[in-house]
Amino acid sequence: MQCTDCHNPHGTPGPRKLIGHTVNETCYNCHAEKRGPFLWEHNPAREACITCHDPHGSIHRPMLVSRPPMLCQQCHLGTHSDVALTGARMDFRVQGRSCLNCHSQIHGSNHPRGFVFKE
Numbered sequence: 001m002q003c004t005d006c007h008n009p010h011g012t013p014g015p016r017k018l019i020g021h022t023v024n025e026t027c028y029n030c031h032a033e034k035r036g037p038f039l040w041e042h043n044p045a046r047e048a049c050i051t052c053h054d055p056h057g058s059i060h061r062p063m064l065v066s067r068p069p070m071l072c073q074q075c076h077l078g079t080h081s082d083v084a085l086t087g088a089r090m091d092f093r094v095q096g097r098s099c100l101n102c103h104s105q106i107h108g109s110n111h112p113r114g115f116v117f118k119e
Contacts, residue, residue: 005019005029005030006018006019006026006055007019014026022048023048023049023050023055024046024047024048024049027049027055034049034107034108036107036108038107038108038109038110038114039108039109039110039111039114040108040109040110040111040114040115040117041107041108042106042107042108042117044075045106045107045108046108052064052065052071053065067098068098068099068100069098069099072099076099102118103116103117103118104117104118104119105117105118105119
């Protein structure tokens with residue numbers, strides 16, 4: 001990848017000299033499968049890819065700003081996945097696992113039960 005894959009050095013009407021009008025529009029140039037449309041959309045993914053991803057690089061795969069489940073718990077407090085932080089008994093199916101092991105379609109889903117971002 002090069003800077004010019006996302007940025008126009010000569011300027012654009014959008015922010016930060018992005019080749020698209022928004023961050024997501026720029027990302028969708030290469031990641032069209034994340035665009036949708038989805039029956040169930042994960043709002044942070046629809047608002048801005050950079051909510052969870054660092055486009056300039058990260059030590060976390062795939063360029064996440066932090067590692068799951070900590071990334072997910074920044075917004076999803078009080079769910080079954082943050083029991084470890086409170087010291088309560090954690091469900092054995094969740095213990096020591098990433099949220100993405102079960103919630104694999106985190107960008108969006110067209111499955112009838114897609115509101116839990118599975119399948």
